[in-house]
Amino acid sequence: MLKFLLGFKWQKSQAHLLLLSKFLNSHTTKDYEKTVIPWRQLLGEHPKKAINRFFKEGMLNLADLENSLAWRYRVPDLKKMLKERNLPISGNKSKLISRLIESDPNGMKEYISGLKILICSEKGGQVANDYLTMEKEKRLNFEQQVLDALQNRNFKEASLLRSSFMAKQLFPGTIGIDWQDPKSVSAITTYDISALEIIFTSNPKILKNINKEWMEYLRLKAAMGYLGAGLSSSVLPPNLETESVMNIATAARMIIFHARNQVHLAQFREFGCKSVEISTANDGVTCEACQKIGERKYRIDKVPELPYEKCTSDTGCRCTFLPVIE
Ligand SMILES: [Zn+2]
Helix, strand or coil, X not given: CHHHHCCCCHHHCHHHHHHHHHHHCCXXXXXXXXXXXXXXXXXXXXXXXXHHHHHHCCCEEECCHHHHHHHHCCHHHHHHHHHHCCCCCCCCHHHHHHHHHHHCHHHHHHHCCCCCEEEECHHHHHHHHHHHHHHHHHHHHHHHHHHHHHHCCCHHHHHHHHHHHHHCCCCCCCCCCCCCCHHHHHHHHHHHHHHHHHHHHCCCHHHCCCCHHXXXXXXXXXXXXXXXXXXXXXXXXXXXXXXXXCCHHHHHHHHHXXXXXXXXXXXXXXXXXXXXXXXXXXXXCCXXXXXXXXCCEEECCCCCCCCCCCCCCCCCCCCEEEEECC
16 A cells, blocks of 8 residues: 555544544454444555554553453343352443452453453553544534524535535445535535525424424524534523423424425426325324325325324324326
């Protein structure tokens, strides 16, 4: 690898720092050969190679008995081992482990013999924790900027903030979106602006019983959720939790679904589509009201609003529009 010849510094590689932070809890080098995360691609080298380098540089140590057992066994396994030795099974995982070590140190050593289990050294732990703290700060900063943009109703800026944040993520999450590609980002921004405009102006029928004073908060929460940012409870209006008309998260989700469905309808119209179908989630928890409107054809200007106002599901209506191709 050329980059290693050119004085590669893993301390500057997000992927390497993230990998190191995984060792704040004990792991073996083999754990990284089978994960869904494409480590090799992210690191630009085999994870084993990176881990060996961490070890050589004193970032990782061999785990002690306690941490090795913590890696090897789950709580139910530990309880079973305690029962076999007629020992009490109360307490958290680390209590269970110390009890086992105290009563049977040699037996415990045998359980993990031959395994190479690693954990961050003090130095490695410092580097890993600094990285995690910095990532957390970056996220909080992003969320605050998005919140400011939304409060100023600057939807384009809010959307662009999300795109540039996502472009810097190791795992952007959303499959099929290339956050580095200006064309794809521009299409997303257009969609986002339409959706955010609806989120902040419309009154979905399904929320007709929600206190109007809370709508501003719910709209903000919905918009933040839509953009993949959180919303700290400090902006929560008083007593919001006490109202049980609909759970806050569900209500906010209904605002997002409403906006998405409205944008989709507008797009179908633009493509000259005259009729739509309602697709219900149809998974056993779909309520009767939604079942009634589902899997039927409607003229696009006569279709019921979604989320469906008569939906009785606790998790809210999950129906969506599908275009009918004639
Ligand atoms: Zn329903």
